[in-house]
Amino acid sequence: MKQEQGQSHAQARRPAPGRPPIAAALAATAALGLGLVATAAQAESRLERGRYLVESIAGCGNCHTPQGPNGPLLGQALAGGLVIEDPMFSAVSANITPDPDTGIGRWSDAQIARAIREGRRPDGSLIGPPMPFDLYRDIADSDVAAIVAYLRAVPPVKNRVAKSVYRMPLPPTWGPPVGRVAEVSSADPVAWGRYLAGPLGHCIECHSRPGPQGGPDFAGGLGAGGYVFTGPWGRSVAPNITPTNLKRYSDAQLAAIITTGVRPDGSCLRPPMAVSYYAKMKPADVSALVAYLRTLPPR
Template sequence: MYLVLVLSGAPAWAQDDALMARGAYLAEGVVACANCHIARSAQGRPLFDQGLSGGMLFDDAAFKAYAANITPDPETGVGKWTDAQLGKAIREGIRPDGSLIGPPMPIAFYRNLSDADLAAIIAYLKAQPPVRHVVEKSVYRMPLPSSYGPPVAGVETPAATDTLKYGEYLANIGHCMDCHTPRNDKGMLLMNHLGAGGQTLKGPAGDVVTPNLTPDPSGLKTWTDAQIERAIREGVDKHGARLQPIMAFGWYKNISGPDMSALIAYLRALKPQPFADRK
């Protein structure tokens, strides 16, 4: 795995520091854990002093879901969970009690998290201040699957030198396509229209229709790389209009320059698809 190969001759403290740095970069950047799990005011404003203590409501026709408290509080958060249990919850959607985590947690995409990056995110989460915050239980008006697939293990981080593969990896763990791919009437992603947009999401600022991320004229074909980057980092489109949350530009702004270039290269390589407006 990446971190082991790079740091095998380094002292333990250096390995721990590197693991924490990678975890912070991922959680506060492309994975954007706080975009959903940070506590928010009634107006949807992030309450940074309450950390990743959850509570954000996702009110959909198929579910009324609340983001979980993922701080290390032992009673209301994940403080009693082992590393293995946290990993299974993040990558397979299974809690320690065996229950399944439902949407909007993007398990189908988090299954692509490498072992090394998963370990880094877990280290980051365990280092956060514990916050006691009881979060309501989610209610699903749709059947959840029995599982999201077989157990996941042995996933390596793609080499950053393989730009398209690494860009795809970043798009997966950043769960871009979970929002920017249309869904059918049962809520299933239409993967043959990957990136075509058209979902209507209820964000902190109200309903948001997700745009097309493919290189189609209705998508990003006429956008420059700089314009795409500005939209991701700053939430401003090519015309200067402000984009709205639930887009995680408050965290995507922390993505490194090389990683942003790889992500944009991947979006450029998607199959062009017409905008899938399903309103």
């Protein structure tokens, strides 16, 4: 049982609860004089990168922050408890703040990264849908490390959430263990946009045609739309985001739709389209997304 051994090893390395790793890193490098400057800057940029990813394109809070009638609950960021209803499940999102008792404060960095990319908890149990593990397994090592750094730095919130109910058998695994995942270069806007729309932002998870097993059919229906979402907003259907539908918008219009949630005709995009998160994206990232959407095979 290789995996079991890996876990206990990781468990032994977990940091003392309540000691922020950034502070620990600074303390550890303080003795190194000049080294402090570079290392502190690196730690800070990793944290900043993580903040940017979680709060914009990845939009983890779209599922992990509980919502009231007026949107996300104040002081409850990433504290879980949002219930996602589907014919196959009533999934309750987890508390992913560093609270040691009700969140992930006792998990090591490697354990959190594994939960995100492989969908497995430190105790070996599988995390259920709809978290998009098929895409998250391709998040680059540097980006998953940045996400983990940010999750460790958010305010811990004590919030014990109910258990998810799955009315179907979960697979034994979401795939083989994730090895090293290299960074995607942002120099090629289309390749960068594909990474943003897939592994980082899971746009294509919501916007592809539902396949026979319930999951998205990336092979035959990439970007074709069709998932139905019901909630306090009523009923919304993910539209086709291939050129068949989007050719009616200019690049500037498309960028505005994604980041403001308002179409040129004045109509507004309803949840779960994560507009409040995409509003915080860098213009270059929005342009890359648009460039990629233009290259999708028309459906």
